[in-house]
Amino acid sequence: MSALFLQQVLNGLLDGVYYLLIALGLSLIFSLGGIVNLAHGAFYAIGAYLTVVLARFIDFGGALVVAPVGVALIGIVIERFLFRRFYREDPILSLLLTFGLALVAEQTLRIIFGAPPLSFAIPQALRGQVFIGDFIYSFYRTILLAIAVGCIVGLWFLLHRTAFGRVVRAGVQNPDMVGALGISLEPYMAAVAGLGIGLAGLAGVLLAPIYSIHPAMGQEIITPAFVVVVIGGLGSFWGVVVAALLVGLAKGLMVAAGYAQFSTAAIYGLMLLVLLFRPRGLFGERIQRFE
Amino acid sequence: MIHSTRISRRGTLKSAAALTALGTLCFPAISRAQADTVKIGHLTPRTGFLGPLGEYAVMAADLAVEEINARGGVLGRKIDLIKEDSVNPQTASVKAERLIERDKVACIVGEISSAACLTIAQVAQRTKNLYVNTGGNSDALRGSNCNKYMFHVESQNSMYVKTVGRSLLANNLVKDKKWYSLTADYAFGHDLLRVAKRFMEGNGGQFAADELVPTDVADFSAFLLKIRNAKPDLVVSNLAGNQITNFLKQYSEFGLTFPVAGFGFDTAVAWGAGKGNFFGIWPLVWHHLIDTPGSKAFVAAFTKKYGKPPENQAWGDYISMHIIAKSMNDIKSIEAVKLIEHWEKGAKFDLLKTREGYFRAYDHQLMHEMYAVEALKANELKNQWDIYKPSPPVPGPNEPLEAIAATPEENACKMSA
CATH class of the missing domain: 3.40.50.2300 (Response regulator)
Incomplete structure (x- = not known):
């Protein structure tokens, strides 16, 4: 295996981690509330725009903390006043709602900031490259990766090692039973929406220095993230993780092999394959209400 | 309180697909036209x-x-x-x-x-x-x-290529040089690649590689690793729109130092790249410093x-x-x-x-006249808008304007009525 190929494999896997930040929230909100949040990409875009605005006052480091929290708060408000009305409705209604939200958010960004991309660069202190032998990687991306992995591990602990997580996971499996036990899922749902949407906001902050910041940037990331959720399977944390890495890898390897033009198509091919053999996704659990 | 409504996964996926399709349509404009x-x-x-x-x-x-x-x-x-x-x-x-x-x-x-x-x-x-x-x-x-x-x-693409081509020839970046090109994967990019190839081969250059990049690709890291490995004499962008912004940002992120030139360009995408993220030689039909x-x-x-x-x-x-x-x-x-x-x-x-x-x-x-612009270095920037040094008009004052356009042999047109 050549060094370049190995680099491409690693780079593809790391690429998948960005999708993961978006896909985990998407999956959580879908699993618990049955809402396919088509506006998830919009929150990613809002995170990036907030970063550009905030960085003028509190630097990138400050924006890294404040922007995701701001986006999470927007998420909680939207859950409280919009999502909550649709948990019991036909899913087509919540699809329409979140689709509309995505359009409104994108157009709002366009009205406020204009359609041309906003100028933003990696802070001076985080520039440079890391060399390990012949392997090269951007220093900024190592920081990005560390933060993203930290968040993902934190989320896992929250979901699998705390009382909060137990209720959320029970809610995914059987919300009626949770209700019968006298636990109201409403505050949990708000927290999950805040968490999931906050993670999308965080992805926006982290990618703002290296991606073009434009109103439709959310659309670029929502489709692969959606594919990740489908491949990973509902209700499975690790399913989403593995799927995100696979999607990153599939894209990266297509480029590495010289078939860059098929790199986007490759992830749909992967989805097709997985659904053919495992209709619930790689590690999807059997969830009564989704069957 | 969340009740279990029956939501079929298949139904949800179908609806999502339908909505995505809906998104490609758009809303009718309201026209308030008068007869006069x-x-x-x-x-x-x-x-x-x-x-x-x-x-x-x-x-x-x-x-x-x-x-x-x-x-x-x-x-x-x-x-x-x-x-x-x-x-x-x-x-x-x-x-x-x-x-x-x-x-x-x-x-x-x-x-x-x-x-x-x-x-x-x-x-x-x-x-x-x-x-x-x-x-x-x-x-x-x-x-x-x-x-x-x-x-x-x-x-037309030929005019863009020949305009920048003159600067590349002057900088000795064509003859016996290896180009690595990234091309937007749609009609514009394919056409530009064809024209660029004609220019390069006509002037003694060759491709190290040419890659087609889907228009929705935001991450160029995989390409940058390949470029670094190929050690080209020139990296050529046949990209379009936001692709160029993403490419510029990540090219400097990975610290690549091969010279860069583009055959298609819009100033807005460079304005959006951020300070220190613009470099290379690019063609323009017009710029604000004329x-x-x-x-x-x-x-x-x-x-x-x-x-x-x-x-x-x-x-x-x-x-x-x-x-x-x-x-x-x-x-x-x-x-x-x-x-x-x-x-x-x-x-x-x-x-x-x-x-x-x-x-x-x-x-x-x-x-009409065109221009090649060369990016200023970060320490030469006086403001956020004037990010490049323009060439004099191409073609020069003593040449016919057609000098940079495709000839009828290169690009035959049979006008049907």
Whole structure:
């Protein structure tokens, strides 16, 4: 295996981690509330725009903390006043709602900031490259990766090692039973929406220095993230993780092999394959209400 | 309290797919046209990866119409500009038809995507209406797909390649050099790659590799690793729109130092890259630093209205509106056939540059001066807008304007009536 190929494999896997930040929230909100949040990409875009605005006052480091929290708060408000009305409705209604939200958010960004991309660069202190032998990687991306992995591990602990997580996971499996036990899922749902949407906001902050910041940037990331959720399977944390890495890898390897033009198509091919053999996704659990 | 409604995964996926499809359609524009106006349709992408450029096009078209109407309009009538987001080639075609059949526009102006230019041109030809292309570059539009009802204010890819090509030759980056090119994977990119290859091979260069990049790719890291490994003498961008911003940002992120040149470019995407993320040699049809009274007045009026200077796409739509209005006034007619006849006869226009321009009769391409710009280093920047050092006009004052355009042999056009 050549060094370049190995680099491409690693780079593809790391690429998948960005999708993961978006896909985990998407999956959580879908699993618990049955809402396919088509506006998830919009929150990613809002995170990036907030970063550009905030960085003028509190630097990138400050924006890294404040922007995701701001986006999470927007998420909680939207859950409280919009999502909550649709948990019991036909899913087509919540699809329409979140689709509309995505359009409104994108157009709002366009009205406020204009359609041309906003100028933003990696802070001076985080520039440079890391060399390990012949392997090269951007220093900024190592920081990005560390933060993203930290968040993902934190989320896992929250979901699998705390009382909060137990209720959320029970809610995914059987919300009626949770209700019968006298636990109201409403505050949990708000927290999950805040968490999931906050993670999308965080992805926006982290990618703002290296991606073009434009109103439709959310659309670029929502489709692969959606594919990740489908491949990973509902209700499975690790399913989403593995799927995100696979999607990153599939894209990266297509480029590495010289078939860059098929790199986007490759992830749909992967989805097709997985659904053919495992209709619930790689590690999807059997969830009564989704069957 | 969350109750378990029965939601089928399949149903949800289907609905999601349907909604995504819905998103590619768009909302009808509200036209408030009056009978005593001359209606002109403006179609350009305002969303998607070319949206940032479309925004400049719309701002500039609005400004031009404002100026034209303030000076008395066209044949004593005001221009009523009906603007639409062209979205994609299919939607562009539907909207072009609607503008012509329902709104009865005198002509259609605009577009950036070469693929959408083609579908609009087909509608124009079928309905015998005039279409002025302000942003589609592909040579094929002026060659195999040329038609009598389409005129091109935007330069063709050959003109872009030959303009930058001169700078590359001067910098000794062509003969016996290895190029690594990244190309936008749609009509424009394919066409540009073909033209770029012709130039490179004609001048003794060769490809280390050429890659097709899907238009929705935001991450270039995999490409950058390959480029680093290939050690080319020159990295060539045949990318478009937001792709260029992403490429510029990540190229400097990975610290690659191979010289960069592009064969297609818009200033807005470099303005959006961020400080220290712009480098290389790029071609432009127009830039805001041109030292002529016309360009200065345009920059001043645009900056006053919108708070930022215009970029090249703005010039295309601005000058097109002025060319159309002036021609209509000159020939005292708004009829497409009369305008086509007038332009094919070689009418000359002030293009805010040092020389006047004209439409070449054989392929309807506007003959005009172009520019190669070289990025300034971060420490040479005086402000956020003046990010490059422009070349003198190409071709030079002693050459014919056609010197940089594709020859009929390179790009044959058989104009069908």
